[in-house]
Amino acid sequence: MKKNLYLFGLILLSLSSCSKDENTSSESSSPILVKKIINTINPNDVVILTYKYDGNKIISESDDQGFVSTYTYTENVITKIEERVDNKFQSSKEYTYVNGKVATQVWKQNYGGTDSYTYTYNSNGTVSYKRTRTGSENTTGMLTFKNGNIVKNEVFYGGKYPSTVTYIYDYDSKNNPFKNVLGFNLLLETDEDMFSLNNMIQDGGGFPTFYFTFKYDANGYPIEKKYPSSEFNQYFY
Numbered sequence: 001m002k003k004n005l006y007l008f009g010l011i012l013l014s015l016s017s018c019s020k021d022e023n024t025s026s027e028s029s030s031p032i033l034v035k036k037i038i039n040t041i042n043p044n045d046v047v048i049l050t051y052k053y054d055g056n057k058i059i060s061e062s063d064d065q066g067f068v069s070t071y072t073y074t075e076n077v078i079t080k081i082e083e084r085v086d087n088k089f090q091s092s093k094e095y096t097y098v099n100g101k102v103a104t105q106v107w108k109q110n111y112g113g114t115d116s117y118t119y120t121y122n123s124n125g126t127v128s129y130k131r132t133r134t135g136s137e138n139t140t141g142m143l144t145f146k147n148g149n150i151v152k153n154e155v156f157y158g159g160k161y162p163s164t165v166t167y168i169y170d171y172d173s174k175n176n177p178f179k180n181v182l183g184f185n186l187l188l189e190t191d192e193d194m195f196s197l198n199n200m201i202q203d204g205g206g207f208p209t210f211y212f213t214f215k216y217d218a219n220g221y222p223i224e225k226k227y228p229s230s231e232f233n234q235y236f237y
Helices: 002-028
Strands: 036-042 045-054 057-063 067-074 077-085 088-098 101-109 114-121 127-133 139-146 149-157 163-171 200-203 213-216 222-226 232-236
Touching: none
Parallel strands: none
Antiparallel strands: 036 045, 036 232, 045 057, 057 067, 067 077, 077 088, 088 101, 101 114, 114 127, 127 139, 139 149, 149 163, 163 200, 213 222, 222 232
16 A cells, blocks of 8 residues: 555656646747847947837837837737837838738838838749839839848839849848747848848848848857947847
């Protein structure tokens, strides 16, 4: 009888230990999210950016100089991003989706200008778009992807003197600080490196091309980003 009770106790202890292990594993599996970035432009110009989340949904990005960007979700996709400075409207981007992919983007600026994008997903994995701009010539373009990152943006200008401008981007194989933010991977943005899966090490989105270097933590997330100048970022999770 004592032997049976002893064995029963061992079973209960084992089950309790498994339960604790499962809870620990569940807690440790919480997504890694960047909470703060210190952007040092020079020793006399330092900007502190703070990020707030609800689970893995981003609520806001703000800095210590009056800038606030707020995010609106509809279920699990981002449908609006609004930027304000000292509580004054600066810009907003609104998105619609079809079959879980971004179909349109409307970008409004505080001076009254509007850029509208319509996206078409091609069978070869590229995404074509049409851009309609207030007070400017309409353009079309095509985005090329590699490993989930935009690596090429071809812009086709029509009119009397048609031309094509190609912008090239390159990435490391490590984790973007915002990789785990819900909905970021769906946004087809070429002017923000926070929406890519990996970290942009070459930004050919303008002239000249910029190159960046990173230092990483043990999980492969950046803890420092260095710009071509003396500017650098520090990341805190």
